[in-house]
Amino acid sequence: MRRxxxxxxxxxxxxxxxxxxxxxxxxxxxxxxxxxDHTNIISRLDWLPGPRPLLLTPYIAGTTLAQRYGDQPxxxxxxxxxxxxxxxxxxxxxxxxxxxxxxxLSPHNILLQQQGQPLLLDLGSSLPIAGPPPAxxxxxxxxxxxxxxxxxxxxxxxxxxxxxxxxxxxLISGQYPGxxxxxxxxxxx
Numbered sequence: 454m455r456r457x458x459x460x461x462x463x464x465x466x467x468x469x470x471x472x473x474x475x476x477x478x479x480x481x482x483x484x485x486x487x488x489x490d491h492t493n494i495i496s497r498l499d500w501l502p503g504p505r506p507l508l509l510t511p512y513i514a515g516t517t518l519a520q521r522y523g524d525q526p527x528x529x530x531x532x533x534x535x536x537x538x539x540x541x542x543x544x545x546x547x548x549x550x551x552x553x554x555x556x557x558l559s560p561h562n563i564l565l566q567q568q569g570q571p572l573l574l575d576l577g578s579s580l581p582i583a584g585p586p587p588a589x590x591x592x593x594x595x596x597x598x599x600x601x602x603x604x605x606x607x608x609x610x611x612x613x614x615x616x617x618x619x620x621x622x623x624l625i626s627g628q629y630p631g632x633x634x635x636x637x638x639x640x641x642x
Contacts, residue, residue, distance in 0.1 A: 462512035463498055466577075470504050482577045483508045488551050493544040494573045495564075514567050517574070518560035518620065526560070526623040534624055537571050541617060544573045549610040553579045556608070558616035559594035560629070582609050596630045 466482075468475035486497035486508075501507040518526070529537070541563065548555055555562075556578035564572040599615040601608050623629035 466508040491547040493540040559597040
């Protein structure tokens, strides 16, 4: 194991020893983070495989959008919204260029660092682009996940864009979409 800096604080993510689906998601997240190098995506410090795998990332001070705003987000002025969305779109573009989607973009997975820059967290629900979501891998947050996440249809970059649009909607309107945002009304005949 390589030695981490004596002054660097780390965060760890692990799974129970008998939870194979969790361990598979954690391994995929560790491998994807190793391929990504983006200012607005949490970075991987180390991956320790084994019966109790551990993913180490830097500890980043800040609050998630969910912690900051709860269920009633603040209505952000346009310059502030643009400052938040532009780096997030760039981060998503990097994930998509690597052949994956984030898969669970929500206020819980966007950290606002102390200097205000957003950081995308938790790629544990990431999926290969254009693949149907496996039933045992679906970890999406209701109200932010696209309808295809729940219908079993193929997901793509558009799925993450829809999730970011749901976050944006909350920051424009002051109210996040509800769980019923995942349902598609029947087509009128």
